[in-house]
Amino acid sequence: MDGSDNAGKCPVMHGGQTTTGASVMDWWPKSLNLDILHQHDSKSNPLQGFNYRDEVKDLDFDALKSDMKALLKDSQDWWPADWGHYGGLMIRLSWHAAGTYRVQDGRGGGGTGDIRFAPLNSWPDNGNLDKARRLLWPLKKKYGNKVSWADLIILAGTIAYEDMGLKTFGFSFGREDVWHPNKDVYWGSEREWLAPSDERYENVEDPSTMENPLAAVQMGLIYVNPEGVNGQPDPLKTAQQVRETFARMAMNDEETAALTAGGHTVGKAHGNGDAANLGPAPEGAALEEGGLGWVNHKTRGVGRDSVTSGIEGAWTTEPTKWDMGYFKLLFGYEWQLTKSPAGAWQWEPIDIKEEDMPRDPEDPSIRVKPMMTDADMAMKMDPAYRAICEKFMADPAYFDDCFARAWFKLTHRDMGPNTRYIGPDAPKEVLVWQDPVPAGNANYDVAAVKARIADAGLSVSDMVATAWDSARTFRKSDYRGGSNGARIRLAPMKDWEGNEPERLQKVLAKLEPIAAETGASVADVIVLAGNLGVEQAAKAAGYDIEVPFAPGRGDATDEMTDADSFKWLEPLADGFRNWMKKDYAVTAEEMLLDRAQLMGLTAPEMTVLLGGMRVMGTNHGGTAHGVFTDRAGALTTDFFANLTDMKWKWVPKASGVYELQDRKTGETKWTATRADLVFGSNSILRSYAELYAQDDAGEKLVQDFVAAWVKVMNADRFDLV
Numbered sequence: 001m002d003g004s005d006n007a008g009k010c011p012v013m014h015g016g017q018t019t020t021g022a023s024v025m026d027w028w029p030k031s032l033n034l035d036i037l038h039q040h041d042s043k044s045n046p047l048q049g050f051n052y053r054d055e056v057k058d059l060d061f062d063a064l065k066s067d068m069k070a071l072l073k074d075s076q077d078w079w080p081a082d083w084g085h086y087g088g089l090m091i092r093l094s095w096h097a098a099g100t101y102r103v104q105d106g107r108g109g110g111g112t113g114d115i116r117f118a119p120l121n122s123w124p125d126n127g128n129l130d131k132a133r134r135l136l137w138p139l140k141k142k143y144g145n146k147v148s149w150a151d152l153i154i155l156a157g158t159i160a161y162e163d164m165g166l167k168t169f170g171f172s173f174g175r176e177d178v179w180h181p182n183k184d185v186y187w188g189s190e191r192e193w194l195a196p197s198d199e200r201y202e203n204v205e206d207p208s209t210m211e212n213p214l215a216a217v218q219m220g221l222i223y224v225n226p227e228g229v230n231g232q233p234d235p236l237k238t239a240q241q242v243r244e245t246f247a248r249m250a251m252n253d254e255e256t257a258a259l260t261a262g263g264h265t266v267g268k269a270h271g272n273g274d275a276a277n278l279g280p281a282p283e284g285a286a287l288e289e290g291g292l293g294w295v296n297h298k299t300r301g302v303g304r305d306s307v308t309s310g311i312e313g314a315w316t317t318e319p320t321k322w323d324m325g326y327f328k329l330l331f332g333y334e335w336q337l338t339k340s341p342a343g344a345w346q347w348e349p350i351d352i353k354e355e356d357m358p359r360d361p362e363d364p365s366i367r368v369k370p371m372m373t374d375a376d377m378a379m380k381m382d383p384a385y386r387a388i389c390e391k392f393m394a395d396p397a398y399f400d401d402c403f404a405r406a407w408f409k410l411t412h413r414d415m416g417p418n419t420r421y422i423g424p425d426a427p428k429e430v431l432v433w434q435d436p437v438p439a440g441n442a443n444y445d446v447a448a449v450k451a452r453i454a455d456a457g458l459s460v461s462d463m464v465a466t467a468w469d470s471a472r473t474f475r476k477s478d479y480r481g482g483s484n485g486a487r488i489r490l491a492p493m494k495d496w497e498g499n500e501p502e503r504l505q506k507v508l509a510k511l512e513p514i515a516a517e518t519g520a521s522v523a524d525v526i527v528l529a530g531n532l533g534v535e536q537a538a539k540a541a542g543y544d545i546e547v548p549f550a551p552g553r554g555d556a557t558d559e560m561t562d563a564d565s566f567k568w569l570e571p572l573a574d575g576f577r578n579w580m581k582k583d584y585a586v587t588a589e590e591m592l593l594d595r596a597q598l599m600g601l602t603a604p605e606m607t608v609l610l611g612g613m614r615v616m617g618t619n620h621g622g623t624a625h626g627v628f629t630d631r632a633g634a635l636t637t638d639f640f641a642n643l644t645d646m647k648w649k650w651v652p653k654a655s656g657v658y659e660l661q662d663r664k665t666g667e668t669k670w671t672a673t674r675a676d677l678v679f680g681s682n683s684i685l686r687s688y689a690e691l692y693a694q695d696d697a698g699e700k701l702v703q704d705f706v707a708a709w710v711k712v713m714n715a716d717r718f719d720l721v
Contacts, residue, residue, distance in 0.1 A: 032682045036184045036593050037603040044179045052148055052176045053422065053721070059146040059173065061424055067139055068159040079131045080303045082361035085320040086135060087160035088267020093132040094157025095263060096125065097150075098411045099222045100185075103250040103568045104213030105598065106478030107185045109414030110175065113150035117181040122281035124193050124220040127294050127308040128270070130282045132156070134292065150175035154411045161407065164266055165322035167400065169408035170427035174420055184597050190219040196230050197241075204229065205237075207244035215248035217241050223249075226269075226311055226373035227345040233337055238374045239382035250413055250433065250565060255406040257388040260379055262403035264315040265326045268361065269371065271312035271342035273305050274298075304362045310344035313371035314358040322400075327393045329356060329370055330380055340371075347372040409433060416479025420718050432562045437485040442552035444519040446528070452518065453529045456510040460533040460540075460633045461617040465577065466507045467530020467713065468618065469499045470523070472576070473569045474715040476600035481569045482716025485556035486523035492563050497581060498571045500620060515555075523553035527713050534709055537616045540634035543702045548710050550720055571595065575675035576613050579620030588656065589678040600715060605708040607679060607688040611639040612705040614676070625657065626676035637701050640693035642670070643680045650677055 025033055042048065072090065075081040082088060097115040100108030114120055121130060136152055147155075151173045158171045188211070190199055197217040202209035210217070217224050223245050229237045246256040273296070279285055282293030289295055294308075301307065316325035333349035333356075340346055348369050349356075360366035379385045392399035408427070417434050418426070430436045453463070470488040473481030487493050489508055495501050508522075511529060515522045531547035538545045573580040575592030584591065596606040617632040619625060629638035642648065648660040648669065658677060660670040679689045692701050714720060 032589055032593070032678060032685075034593065034603050034682075034684055036597045037601065037606065046179065047145065050145065052145070053174050055145055056147060056151065056173045056422055059143065059423075061173075064139065064143060064147060064155075065159055067142070068156060069163050071135065071139060072160055072163055076135065078302075079135065080362070082268055082303075083320050083359070083364075085164075086132070087164050087320055089128075089132045089135075090156035090160045091263070091267060092157075093129050094154050094160075094411060096129060096222050097153050098413070099249065100216075101250070101410075101414050101478070102213050102215040102248050103565065104215075104248065105568075105594075106414065106475040106480055107182070107213070108215075109478065110154050110411060111150060111414040111478075112175065112182060113148060113153060113177040114182045115153065116149060117178075118283040119181070119187065122283040122293060123222075124281075125222045125309075127281075128306065130292050130294075147173070148175055148177045150177050158407070158411065160266075161322065164320055166262075166404060169404040170425045171408075172412060172415060172418075172421035172423055172426040174415065174422040186213065188214055188219045193220040194218050194225075197225070198230070207241050210244060210248075213248075215245050217245060224375055226309060226375055228374040231345065233345045233347075233374045233377075235374055235377035235381040239378035239385060242375055242378055243382075250409070251406065253384055254388050254402060255409065257379055257385050258392070258399065258402040258406045259410065260375060261326045261389065261392065261399070262407065264376060265322060266316070266319055268314035268319055268358075269311040269346075269373075270306045270308040271310040271340035271344050271346075273301065273307040273342060275307050275310055275342050277301065278307060304360060307342050310340060310342040311346045311371065311373060312340035312342065312344075313346070313369060314361075315370055315372065315376065317356050317358050317370070319358055324393065324396050324399070327389060330372060330376060331389070331393065332356075335372055335377060345374070347374070347377055405431075414478040417718065420479065432560065433565060435480055435485070435556075435562070435566075436560045437556050438554040438560075440484075440521045440524065440552045440554035441519055444551065446520075446549065446551055449514060449518045449520050449525060450528055450532055452514045453511070453525065453532055456514065458507060458510060458529065458533075460537050461622075462503070462507050463529040463533030464537070464613070464616055465500075465618040465620075466504060466511075467527050467533070468576065468613070469504070470526050471530075471712050471715065472571065472574065472595070472599065474600075474712070475569070475598045476715070477598055479716070479718075483527050483713055484523055484553045484716045485560075486521065486526060486553070487556050487561055487566070488526070489522060490556065490558055490561055492567050492570070496570050498574055498577075498579060498620065520551065521553050521555045523555055524551050527553065530709075530713065533616070534635065534706060537612075537633060537635035538702045538706075540631070541636045541698065541702065543635070543699060545702055545706060547706050550714060550717060552719065553717070574620065576610050577618055577620045578614070578623060578625050578673055578675055583656070588674040589682075592675050592678075599712060601708070601711075603684065604688050604704070605711065607685060608692060608701060608704045609708050609712070610675070610679070611637075611689070611692060612701065612709075614639045625671050625673045628660070628670050628672075628676075635702055635705060637692050637694075637697050639676075640679075640689045640697075640701075643676070644686070644690055644693045650680075 072086045075084050097110035102108050136156060140152055158168055162168050188200055198204045200211045200214055216222055224241045225231055228234050229241060277296045277298040279295040280293060282291055285293045318325060333352055335347040335349055338348045348371055354367055357367035358370055360368050379389050418430060471483040475481050511525045512522055515525045528549055531549050534547050573591040575588060580588055612635055614626045615629045615636050615638050617627060628642035629636060649663050651659045651661050653659055656673055658672045659668045660672060661668050679685045
């Protein structure tokens, strides 16, 4: 027998944890979690050096569509298709992949294939969608890396609609898969699936009080509870939740009504059984389930006997046909509350004619009652939704077009401008929600423009801050924002507090005439001015460097800008310019991480950009917080050198401001915020700060700053990729 302390212990680490058995965040839960900046590290990607957006251009698009249509009607015994057609299931898969998008931060959506992973693959609202993806596997296997899971999942629903008779608006390929879950998305603080929605509202009676940036009403739902608010039927209350939820997913009332009606024109809900017989969701299922979840080993659990939402039945008479059947039944009959076999609240028609009943999904000789959810009844009872539905009923062609456009928006909202679209079915029509930007002019004398800017009398801080404010709106989550288009000169951006409107107008008054007189766009001139400011700051630090510049940006107009939608890009804080609009429940450093992640920055890039911005004096309003240098305007290592110098002690003062005091004399030398001091207190960020604080780091800091700066300025230059 081994007499050591390790006798009888398992020789491997469990759960990927350290030998302590817990992660750093488990031990110190208040520690700043930088994982948000480490998402999708290349180490998790098995396709190193692979460019999907190039590869998919060689896909045989027609062959894939043909194979998809064949698959829709190839019913499998292990998971039989309702009425012999998987259309409803595939539409739900596409919808639930795309439907997590929220306009507040652009996160969620179907653009990465994230529904393959937890938590989304195991959300209660995504029950049995694991079967839909498994049904698609033969196509993914056949076409391999020519098509991503993200594209295939969204394509499945679009082709299903086409196969059932809808003229769709179009489809674009180009979504790139991730290889592990998007942990940067905040889905809510609840620790229980389907916890009462009161937990994410200040007042559940007022849907507008839902916690930002959330959109769904309960943890584990895509939109609203189909049984009613907190599972209690009341169509008028549900209507208000539907309206707020869809607005947070970038949809207006007409688009919401079209999506509800069109989504429920086909397919059915499943609740013909006992939900208690279902096994765990995929992420918690036993090994032998092979990655599938919600498996029923007690009774028959497929076909007509499957249980998903618990609601049972189809919405229309012919659930595999695109028609006006939804409106015919919803408005043609009176409806009463009942419960499904699984015990869920739903509505059933009173005295329905037999010929209006849908057929049983497995036996066409049997007629069964249709049903409506509380959200469907909201379309009938809410005055605004009812008026829209009546307009649709009076003009079926208009309804077809509205739904096709809304479906396209739902499934493409997170893809960015149409210049990123790939494939023969990508629509040519430019839509305002795509934030269009006209083609820019790249054929002008860049050196001459740069010389004009240099003679304009602008300071380094003004040039750098203006270019930064123009570019920082970029969100990698949905490819919105950025410097291209120069929307910083348009409403609503020109009036945002974070852009210092008065200072901004003075800078634009000098830059816009240069653009008009040289043939350059205002967007290009703003970025070129920022580059010039960085070059001047580097020169003041003793380094001659030219910041790379790619001309060709265009200037958007007011007509090209959906101001109501664009308002969501307004920064509430910008740690890079040491500014917060007000005090928030989250800390300044947490908001800094959020902005850096949305901009697509890594932790080292965030570090060098912030330190460089501080010493160039670009703080909002010209505050001195964090400007740890006596050489403001020079791109030096001073921020990091002084931050890490033990000569100074940090003394907290009121309103989140700190003083850096001489340990010997007590003299206050500088002031700082949490967004400054976190680079000295967090162990990981301090390691980066110490790198740039070294005596030999001056040239590296300039080079790294320029590289990160160019990345930000070109983040929305999809023409350069």
